[in-house]
Each structure stands twice: as C-alpha cells, then as structure tokens.
Amino acid sequence: MSQFAALLRKDNQPVRYLVVDDSVFARKNIIKMVQLFGGEIAGEAGDGLTAIAEYGRTKPDVVLMDITMPQMEGIEAVERIVRQHPEARIVMVSSVGYQENILAALQKGAKHFVQKPVKPEVLYEILRYVLSDDPALAGAPAVLAGEHRS
Amino acid sequence: MRMELIQPFINAADAVFAESLQGPTRIGDLLMEEQAYHRKGVAALIVIKGDIEGRIILDLAPEVALKVSAVLTGGGVSDSEQVVRETVCELANMVIGNSVTLLNDQGYKFKVFPPEIHMNDEGLAGSRDTEAMVLAIETACGNIYLNIAMHHLTRRRRERDTVPLSS
Numbered sequence: 001m002s003q004f005a006a007l008l009r010k011d012n013q014p015v016r017y018l019v020v021d022d023s024v025f026a027r028k029n030i031i032k033m034v035q036l037f038g039g040e041i042a043g044e045a046g047d048g049l050t051a052i053a054e055y056g057r058t059k060p061d062v063v064l065m066d067i068t069m070p071q072m073e074g075i076e077a078v079e080r081i082v083r084q085h086p087e088a089r090i091v092m093v094s095s096v097g098y099q100e101n102i103l104a105a106l107q108k109g110a111k112h113f114v115q116k117p118v119k120p121e122v123l124y125e126i127l128r129y130v131l132s133d134d135p136a137l138a139g140a141p142a143v144l145a146g147e148h149r150s
Numbered sequence: 151m152r153m154e155l156i157q158p159f160i161n162a163a164d165a166v167f168a169e170s171l172q173g174p175t176r177i178g179d180l181l182m183e184e185q186a187y188h189r190k191g192v193a194a195l196i197v198i199k200g201d202i203e204g205r206i207i208l209d210l211a212p213e214v215a216l217k218v219s220a221v222l223t224g225g226g227v228s229d230s231e232q233v234v235r236e237t238v239c240e241l242a243n244m245v246i247g248n249s250v251t252l253l254n255d256q257g258y259k260f261k262v263f264p265p266e267i268h269m270n271d272e273g274l275a276g277s278r279d280t281e282a283m284v285l286a287i288e289t290a291c292g293n294i295y296l297n298i299a300m301h302h303l304t305r306r307r308r309e310r311d312t313v314p315l316s317s
Contacts, residue, residue: 023236023239023240023243024236025219025222025223025233025236025237025239025240026240026243028223029222029223032223032224068243068264094247095243095244095245095246095247095248095251096247096250096251096262097247097248097251098250098251098254098255099254099255100254115247115248115251116243116244116247116248117166117169117170117244119169
C-alpha cells in the first residue's frame with residue numbers, strides 16, 4: 001500500500017501528468033512516483049518541441065519538465081506552453097538547481113522546481129502545493145470531490 | 151589541483167548516490183593520478199569549460215549499472231546495453247547537475263557539455279597533461295568511480311568584481 005494518500009482532482013478523477021525528460025530512464029522514475037501518488041500519465045515527451053505538441057493534444061493537469069534537453073530546452077518550452085495555455089501548471093525537474101535556472105523557469109511561468117534525484121516525499125508536497133491553487137483540482141488528499149475551500 | 155574545485159563533485163556524488171540508491175555510501179581513498187585514465191567499466195565523460203575547466207569521468211561496471219538501474223526504476227528493466235548506458239548517463243547528469251549547482255552558488259560560471267558514454271572497446275579521452283583525483287564511492291550496488299581533473303581558468307565573478315585589476 002502506498003504511503004501517500006492519492007492526489008485527486010475535485011471530480012475524484014486521477015490527476016493527469018505529462019512527463020518531459022530526454023532520458024527514458026528519468027521519465028520512468030518520475031512516472032513510477034506519480035503513479036504512487038494515484039496519478040495517471042497523460043503523455044510523455046523527450047524534448048521541448050514534443051512537449052508543446054503533447055500538451056496541446058493531452059491537456060494534462062500538471063507537466064513535470066526537465067530543463068536540459070535536445071532540440072528545445074525546458075525553459076523555452078515552458079514559455080511557449082504558458083503563452084498558449086496560461087492555465088498550465090508546470091513543475092521543473094532538473095539536476096541543475098542553481099538560482100539563475102530556477103528564476104528563469106519561474107519567470108517564464110513554471111510553478112515550482114524540484115531537484116534531481118527527486119525524493120518522492122518532496123515531489124508529493126510540491127504537487128500538493130501546485131494543485132492547491134487550482135479551483136478545478138483538489139491538490140490535497142483531505143479535499144475530496146465536491147468540497148470547496150474557503 | 152585545488153580541493154575547493156573537487157569537493158563539490160565528491161559531496162554531490164555522495165549525496166546523489168545515497169539518496170537515489172537509498173542506502174549508505176562510503177567514500178574510499180582519494181588518489182592522485184597523473185597517467186591516462188583506464189576505465190573500470192562503462193564511463194561517462196563530462197567536459198566543463200568556463201571560469202573552471204576540466205573533466206569528470208563517472209565509471210562503473212556494467213553489472214553495477216544494472217543493479218543501480220533496478221533500484222532507480224523499481225525493477226522491471228532489461229539487461230540491455232541501452233539500459234546500462236542510460237543508467238550511467240542519468241547518474242552522471244545527477245552528480246554533475248548537483249555539483250554545478252554548488253559551484254555556481256560559489257560564483258563560478260561555466261558550461262557543462264552533455265555526457266559522452268564510453269563502453270566496449272571505445273576509447274576515452276585521457277588526462278595526459280592533467281593531474282586527476284580518483285576515488286571510489288562504495289554503494290550497496292557496488293563501487294562507483296570518479297575521476298576528476300579540474301583547474302581554474304579565471305577568477306570567479308565575485309573576485310573579479312571586488313579585486314582591482316591593478317594597484
């Protein structure tokens with residue numbers, strides 16, 4: 001049994017994630033974690049350009065985005081996704097965690113940052129936080145379908 | 151070679167291995183090596199250029215890489231060359247990413263080039279004219295070797311900004 005209470009949408013459906021990383025290996029690791037949190041994989045992408053297309057196609061609730069990738073890096077992809085979809089919720093996931101990178105990503109519209117190696121409990125809390133400011137999503141296990149926050 | 155340039159890599163490697171492999175680690179003896187590097191197994195070579203320049207080699211036996219990959223993915227991976235490459239690459243990216251963060255926070259600016267993976271009979275750029283620090287980090291999956299050759303090219307930005315160029 002998972003040690004994490006499921007993060008669900010307000011309609012009690014699983015949160016849908018788009019996982020973006022050029023390493024298949026890293027994607028598999030992140031997918032394993034979000035499934036542990038009760039999430040569902042809406043799509044995967046190995047570079048920023050594919051991520052933009054996949055976002056439009058799958059309309060995920062949350063994007064987990066690497067920074068250093070071929071063709072188009074994560075920060076540029078964030079900017080383009082947020083420009084087209086201002087409601088996008090993107091969490092950067094990178095091993096490079098220096099301030100310039102984090103600030104650049106946040107300025108382009110990312111909601112949060114988590115450094116690799118990703119600790120499941122850290123990612124869980126960040127996802128709870130990111131989901132909690134969206135009226136369409138629960139973001140916290142205590143908030144169940146049909147409930148409203150004050 | 152200055153220890154302040156080497157220590158962030160050792161610290162980052164130790165922290166990354168302990169966290170990602172979910173077990174204790176132990177840093178073995180540190181050795182200085184002046185000869186060209188001889189691989190132990192599958193190696194990732196990462197080059198750094200900027201205020202500091204050099205290269206880091208992360209090296210592990212294929213069977214260790216498979217054990218690491220099983221831990222990182224929760225099992226369910228095939229024993230393929232691709233998995234071994236991906237594992238070594240991912241470990242290298244995590245170690246370098248975390249080291250870069252530490253060095254960048256100290257004021258150094260540099261570019262990190264993507265890891266080149268060397269396995270089978272492929273060669274590996276050596277350290278003919280660079281003294282390198284070699285160490286093994288013992289993990290539950292087996293030893294992971296680091297070979298680090300690094301030197302200052304220019305003073306870090308903080309020093310350039312505060313120290314006058316001439317008296």
